[in-house]
Amino acid sequence: MHQLLQQIFSGLASGAIYASLALALVMIYRATDLVNFAQGEMAMFSTYIAWTLVNADVPFWAAFAVTLAASFAAGMAIERIVIRPVESSPVLAAVVVTIGLLLILNASAGWIYSYTLQEFPSPFPDRPVFGALMTTRDLGVIAVTLVMLAMLAAFFRFTATGLAMRAAAQNPESARLCGIRVGRMLAIGWGMAAAIGATAGIMVAPVLFLDPNMMSGVLLYAFTAALLGGITSPTGAVVGGLIVGVTENVVGTYLIASQLKLTVALVLIILVLVFRPNGLFGTAIVRRV
Amino acid sequence: MAPILELRGVKAFYGQSEVLHGIDVAVEDGGMTVLLGANGAGKTTTLRAICGMVRTEGEIAFAGMRLDRRPTEAIAALGIAHVPEGRGTFAGLTVEENLRLGAYLRASNATAGMQRMYGYFPILADRRRQQAGALSGGEQQMLAIARALMMTPRLLVLDEPSFGLAPRVVEGIFAIVERIRKEEHVSVLLVEQNAVLALALADRAYLIETGYVVAAGSAKALAADPQIRRSYLGY
Numbered sequence: 323m324h325q326l327l328q329q330i331f332s333g334l335a336s337g338a339i340y341a342s343l344a345l346a347l348v349m350i351y352r353a354t355d356l357v358n359f360a361q362g363e364m365a366m367f368s369t370y371i372a373w374t375l376v377n378a379d380v381p382f383w384a385a386f387a388v389t390l391a392a393s394f395a396a397g398m399a400i401e402r403i404v405i406r407p408v409e410s411s412p413v414l415a416a417v418v419v420t421i422g423l424l425l426i427l428n429a430s431a432g433w434i435y436s437y438t439l440q441e442f443p444s445p446f447p448d449r450p451v452f453g454a455l456m457t458t459r460d461l462g463v464i465a466v467t468l469v470m471l472a473m474l475a476a477f478f479r480f481t482a483t484g485l486a487m488r489a490a491a492q493n494p495e496s497a498r499l500c501g502i503r504v505g506r507m508l509a510i511g512w513g514m515a516a517a518i519g520a521t522a523g524i525m526v527a528p529v530l531f532l533d534p535n536m537m538s539g540v541l542l543y544a545f546t547a548a549l550l551g552g553i554t555s556p557t558g559a560v561v562g563g564l565i566v567g568v569t570e571n572v573v574g575t576y577l578i579a580s581q582l583k584l585t586v587a588l589v590l591i592i593l594v595l596v597f598r599p600n601g602l603f604g605t606a607i608v609r610r611v
Numbered sequence: 612m613a614p615i616l617e618l619r620g621v622k623a624f625y626g627q628s629e630v631l632h633g634i635d636v637a638v639e640d641g642g643m644t645v646l647l648g649a650n651g652a653g654k655t656t657t658l659r660a661i662c663g664m665v666r667t668e669g670e671i672a673f674a675g676m677r678l679d680r681r682p683t684e685a686i687a688a689l690g691i692a693h694v695p696e697g698r699g700t701f702a703g704l705t706v707e708e709n710l711r712l713g714a715y716l717r718a719s720n721a722t723a724g725m726q727r728m729y730g731y732f733p734i735l736a737d738r739r740r741q742q743a744g745a746l747s748g749g750e751q752q753m754l755a756i757a758r759a760l761m762m763t764p765r766l767l768v769l770d771e772p773s774f775g776l777a778p779r780v781v782e783g784i785f786a787i788v789e790r791i792r793k794e795e796h797v798s799v800l801l802v803e804q805n806a807v808l809a810l811a812l813a814d815r816a817y818l819i820e821t822g823y824v825v826a827a828g829s830a831k832a833l834a835a836d837p838q839i840r841r842s843y844l845g846y
Contacts, residue, residue, distance in 0.1 A: 482715060489701050489712050496699035499662065501687035501716040501762070 327455050329571045335460035336529070336543075337567020338467035342522035343537075343544035344551065344559035345471070346515040352554055353491045353511035354405070356416050360423035361519050362541030364400070366534060367427050368393040368520030369527050370435050373442055382445045386524060390517045397516025398509040405512070406505070431534040442527035463525045470521060471560050474514075478556075487511060539584055543570065546587040549594050552604020561602065566590060615640040615798050616661070616766055621669035623653070623660045630656050632822045633669060637815065638766065643792060643799040645809040645830065647843055648819035654802040655696050657819065658768050661800075662686050662693045674765065688716055692759035693768040698751050700758070702744030706735055709743050709754055713761025721761070728757040731787055749780035756784070760791060766798045767791075773805050781805065785812060806843040810834040818843075 343361060350358045358364075368389050375385035404423060408415045446462030478484035490497040490507035497504050522544075523537065530536050547566045551558020566587065574583040594601060614637035623631040631653050638644040646654045660667045663683045671678040678686055687693070692713075701709050710728060714721035729736035732753045738746060743754055752772055759767055769788070773781040789812055792799050803809035809830075810816060816833040818826035826833060833839050 482711070485704075485708055485711060486715055488704065488708075492701050492703050493699060495664070495683075495695065496701060497712070498664075498683040499687055499693045499695065499699065500712045500758070501684050502712070503684050 324455075325575075326572070329575050330568050331452075331456040332460055333568035333571030334564055335456070335463045335567070336526075336571065337547075337564035338464045339522050339526045339563075340540065340543040340547045340566050341560040341563025342467050342470065342525065343519055343540060344547035344563050345474070345556055346519040346522070347544060347548045348551070348553060348556055348559045349511055349515040349518065351548070353487070353508050354409075354416075356405075356413060356420070357545075358515070359417065359420040359541075360400075360427060361515065362537030362544070363424045363427035363431070363534075364393070364397070364516050365519035365523035365540075366532075366537045367431055368396075368516065369442070369523035369532055369536070370431055372520070372524050373435075373440060373527070373532055376443060382443065386445070386521075389520050389524065393516040393520040394513040397513040400516070401509045401512035405508075428534050435534070437534055440532040442524075442532045444528035459528070466521065466525060467560065467563075470518065471556065474518075474556060483507075483510070542584060542587050543567070546590045546594075549591055550601055552601025555601070555603035558601055558603030613640060614638055615674055616800065617670075617672045618657070618661070619670040619672075621657075621660055621667055621671060623656050624666045624668075625656075630822050631660065631667075634817075634819070634822070634824045635827075636817055636824065638798050638800050639814060641792070641796055641798055642815060643789075643801060643813045644815040644817070645801045645803055645813040646817050646819055647803070647806050647809065647833075647839075651821075652819045653822045654819055655770055656822075658693065658695075658770050658800070658802060661768065662691060687762065690762070690765040691768060692762045692764035692766070694755045694759045694770060694772065696770040696774075698755040700743040700746075700751050700755050702742065704743055705740055706743055706746070706754055707739045709758050710735075710761055713758035717761075717763060724761045724763070728760060731760075731791065732757055749776050749784070752776060752780075752784055753787075756788065760795070760797070763795075764797060766800060769799065769801045769803075771802055771804060773803060773808070781808065788812075806839075810844075 343365060346361050347358060350356055371392055372385050372389040375388060376382060404419055405416065408419050444459055446459040449458045451458055451461065478488060486502045487507045487510065490502055490504045494504045526540055527536065543566050547562035548559050550565060551562030570583050570586045573586050574580040616638040618634060618636040620633045621631060622629055622633050634657065636657065646657060648654050656665060659665045661671060661678065663681055663686050667679055673689060673691065676689060701712065710725050711721055714724050734750055735754060735757060738750065743751065746754060772784055785808060788799065791797060801809060801813065810833060813830040816830040817824050818839060826839065
């Protein structure tokens with residue numbers, strides 16, 4: 323029983339990381355109807371930036387803040403430079419562009435930083451808490467995710483820019499008629515997604531060790547989480563992430579060899595698509611004609 | 612009075628095909644101009660041309676400024692509020708959020724503006740927390756007009772506000788538009804199928820057919836024209 327609880331709680335911690343990356347996917351999907359296959363590699367690249375800063379003796383949280391800012395700028399630049407030209411093309415063209423971006427980022431990271439595993443420090447101490455059910459590190463990761471979600475929710479709900487971003491995603495033409503610069507909103511969305519992804523990368527690196535392929539598995543779990551949550555719902559992404567994290571951990575411990583854990587994600591994707599294509603939180607918008 | 616909006620020799624294109632062949636249209640400052648014509652004549656395209664939503668040639672002037680070649684959001688910022696065909700409400704957002712978006716460029720006085728709109732359209736106050744998509748057609752049209760007015764525009768562009776609505780609802784909406792035009796000194800450019808109603812309210816009218824202006828003049832003169840009466844007024 324104790325072991326099961328332990329597995330569930332450590333599943334919540336990895337689930338929080340999947341949730342963050344899923345959140346980034348959902349942001350871009352909502353803004354542009356596009357699944358960004360490069361989201362994981364963008365996060366990986368951001369993590370290398372943080373790693374470089376930490377190695378240069380920058381304090382951890384300062385490095386974290388600088389990385390987030392740099393990722394935000396890079397995300398905006400990516401939208402401007404490679405996504406905007408294919409904006410009005412069929413969605414497949416844009417998807418292929420994100421796959422190209424994935425390959426470019428992966429190869430450049432390997433070229434710049436090599437494919438050797440690097441140790442990455444965790445900002446949280448590693449002490450058991452709650453009768454050894456969890457570690458303080460798990461708690462820290464979960465707390466970071468929840469704070470980020472709360473900040474995002476507040477941003478979209480209470481700020482004029484957040485509202486304008488939602489409007490631009492829903493009805494770009496009407497948004498323009500309200501004087502909203504839709505292109506800029508999309509760029510901000512990409513920037514925010516990149517910063518959220520960077521957080522996920524920085525949180526997962528102490529566990530997985532840093533290397534250019536670090537995020538490939540995480541991205542698959544994040545896709546599953548986003549899909550489970552309904553692909554358009556930020557709350558859904560977080561709940562989906564936690565469910566995927568726990569399921570993967572428990573199934574990997576009790577039912578199948580842990581080397582086969584990734585199959586859990588694939589099975590979940592198929593189950594969601596067959597039985598509940600709208601996910602848990604994906605609601606169709608009410609429309610009366 | 613000088614016109615606040617003037618189109619001179621405006622052509623519009625969808626891809627390679629020319630759909631407006633050089634039209635002249637004007638809206639008097641504080642006045643109401645109506646565009647009449649059959650479906651597909653180019654009325655909606657004329658409105659879209661003004662707001663930079665189609666490729667155009669020719670000259671479009673608004674309050675002494677050239678509009679052509681400006682992006683849509685910049686034209687909105689100059690003081691033109693456009694309620695597009697199909698109303699263009701944000702269906703997934705609440706009534707209040709829709710109104711706040713109308714004040715996006717003038718965020719400072721959003722609350723006061725909202726109160727004013729609830730005065731014109733009390734039903735929207737009751738529905739303020741509901742998703743716009745759940746409103747009835749008439750309520751959505753009111754919301755679309757209210758959102759446009761939140762911009763405190765100098766020119767209100769309305770594309771078939773009566774579309775799909777019951778006659779009594781239409782009359783109510785037009786009565787409010789007329790009241791707002793006088794109280795807030797907003798000029799109005801209107802596309803409308805209901806020619807009887809539109810000609811009764813407007814001061815200028817244009818008849819558009821297959822991309823050409825085929826008749827223009829005061830609304831009274833057009834209403835008296837026997838051919839227009841037969842084709843568009845039905846008596």
